[in-house]
Amino acid sequence: MGVDIFGVQGSPPCRAVYLVAKAIGLDYTFNKVDMQAGQHRSPEFLKMNPAHTVPTMKDGDLCLGESKAIITYLMNKYAPESELYPKDPAERAKVDQRLHFDSGLFSSIRGIVFPVLFNKNLEEFKKNKPKLDENLDLLETFLGRSQNVAGEKVTVADLAVLANVSTVQAAGLLEKDKWPRISAWLTRLQTQLPYYSVNVEGANMLGEAVKKGIAELGA
Amino acid sequence: MGLTVFAFEASPPCRGVFITLKALGLEYELKQIDTKAGDTRTPEYLEKNPQHTVPLLEDGDLYLAESRAISTYLVNKYAPDSDLYPKDPEARALVDSRLFFDVGLNTALLHILKPLKYDGDIARSDAAIPALLDLINIFEAMLAKSEYAAGDHVTLADLAIVANVSTAEAMGLDLSGVPKVRAWLDKIKQLPCYEANVQGVTQLGVMYKEGSTALRAKAQ
Numbered sequence: 001m002g003v004d005i006f007g008v009q010g011s012p013p014c015r016a017v018y019l020v021a022k023a024i025g026l027d028y029t030f031n032k033v034d035m036q037a038g039q040h041r042s043p044e045f046l047k048m049n050p051a052h053t054v055p056t057m058k059d060g061d062l063c064l065g066e067s068k069a070i071i072t073y074l075m076n077k078y079a080p081e082s083e084l085y086p087k088d089p090a091e092r093a094k095v096d097q098r099l100h101f102d103s104g105l106f107s108s109i110r111g112i113v114f115p116v117l118f119n120k121n122l123e124e125f126k127k128n129k130p131k132l133d134e135n136l137d138l139l140e141t142f143l144g145r146s147q148n149v150a151g152e153k154v155t156v157a158d159l160a161v162l163a164n165v166s167t168v169q170a171a172g173l174l175e176k177d178k179w180p181r182i183s184a185w186l187t188r189l190q191t192q193l194p195y196y197s198v199n200v201e202g203a204n205m206l207g208e209a210v211k212k213g214i215a216e217l218g219a
Numbered sequence: 220m221g222l223t224v225f226a227f228e229a230s231p232p233c234r235g236v237f238i239t240l241k242a243l244g245l246e247y248e249l250k251q252i253d254t255k256a257g258d259t260r261t262p263e264y265l266e267k268n269p270q271h272t273v274p275l276l277e278d279g280d281l282y283l284a285e286s287r288a289i290s291t292y293l294v295n296k297y298a299p300d301s302d303l304y305p306k307d308p309e310a311r312a313l314v315d316s317r318l319f320f321d322v323g324l325n326t327a328l329l330h331i332l333k334p335l336k337y338d339g340d341i342a343r344s345d346a347a348i349p350a351l352l353d354l355i356n357i358f359e360a361m362l363a364k365s366e367y368a369a370g371d372h373v374t375l376a377d378l379a380i381v382a383n384v385s386t387a388e389a390m391g392l393d394l395s396g397v398p399k400v401r402a403w404l405d406k407i408k409q410l411p412c413y414e415a416n417v418q419g420v421t422q423l424g425v426m427y428k429e430g431s432t433a434l435r436a437k438a439q
Contacts, residue, residue: 089299093292101270
């Protein structure tokens with residue numbers, strides 16, 4: 001009964017879902033997925049989500065993959081009047097647009113994490129780093145146009161981006177003088193959001209592993 | 220006034236938007252963009268879309284990038300009762316989930332196409348094919364659960380995914396192992412709105428086949 005989230009702590013898309021659930025006061029059960037043991041490829045998991053990814057959500061008969069779809073579902077279903085995901089079509093579209101941007105941001109973070117943590121490949125890290133920096137430059141531009149990621153108010157787009165950017169910061173890759181607006185936005189949300197704590201352990205865990213890995217590669 | 224779309228036809232996400240506009244019966248002005256010529260990097264374009272991507276929708280004061288955000292906006296704004304993007308949270312969630320799955324399809328496609336278009340690197344391009352086929356296999360598994368991409372009727376998920384899957388077909392990639400995908404593709408091709416995909420996908424298919432054949436011959 002209730003909402004089940006299948007995920008891991010380190011993964012930014014998982015943490016984005018936890019942040020949103022906490023933000024709307026939704027009780028959920030966290031189910032840790034042992035990805036190293038291949039749990040996400042088990043027949044039971046594939047039945048829920050053939051794409052074998054985390055996060056995956058189960059709510060009654062509904063099984064859903066893709067963090068952004070889980071986020072917007074939780075909003076539509078459990079907090080339809082919330083300003084975190086506005087109803088007005090144009091305002092909602094601006095949030096959706098940034099949710100898609102965040103998917104690209106996550107992709108570019110994976111482009112760093114994989115060579116550093118798994119492939120131990122310095123060349124690949126160096127090749128992929130500019131893409132992450134480019135996405136951070138874009139985010140800096142967005143934050144020059146409005147207080148928050150998708151407009152003046154905090155929305156689920158901020159929460160998704162927060163899960164990613166906090167990881168980049170914990171990895172030592174968010175240079176303050178290069179990205180002052182992002183740094184200020186990050187500090188503001190980290191201190192002002194009462195539910196931010198659900199993101200901390202995972203961001204630090206993954207961020208510090210990446211930091212260590214970068215140092216070991218001599219990058 | 221009215222809708223303007225900045226795009227080029229070969230691009231799958233652009234075609235996803237064209238298909239959706241046609242399905243909704245919405246008129247729009249097309250502004251042709253040549254990314255190789257730097258059209259998305261002019262100060263004017265960057266002001267409208269700092270992400271320097273296509274497609275870009277202009278609707279009055281609103282500038283919207285990200286094809287799938289554009290498609291859902293078009294339904295929410297102009298056809299809020301349409302079955303293409305149901306209002307029921309559970310049904311809508313399934314469409315959204317498939318739309319984000321489609322992002323992965325497009326990324327995998329770009330990993331094949333970009334090395335060809337910009338670097339002439341056939342080895343890197345060919346090496347990226349298995350990853351796309353892997354995702355198409357996952358889509359096959361998804362179609363075991365429902366007749367269409369996100370349920371028992373056509374939704375925005377079908378209109379987005381078909382832009383990418385039809386591209387894989389036009390490129391001549393091996394779809395022999397995915398009968399449900401092939402049957403689904405045939406069904407979607409029958410929809411009147413699919414017409415908006417045809418010119419662009421043909422163009423891209425020819426470009427890929429000619430480009431890749433030439434480069435493989437050179438490599439031998």
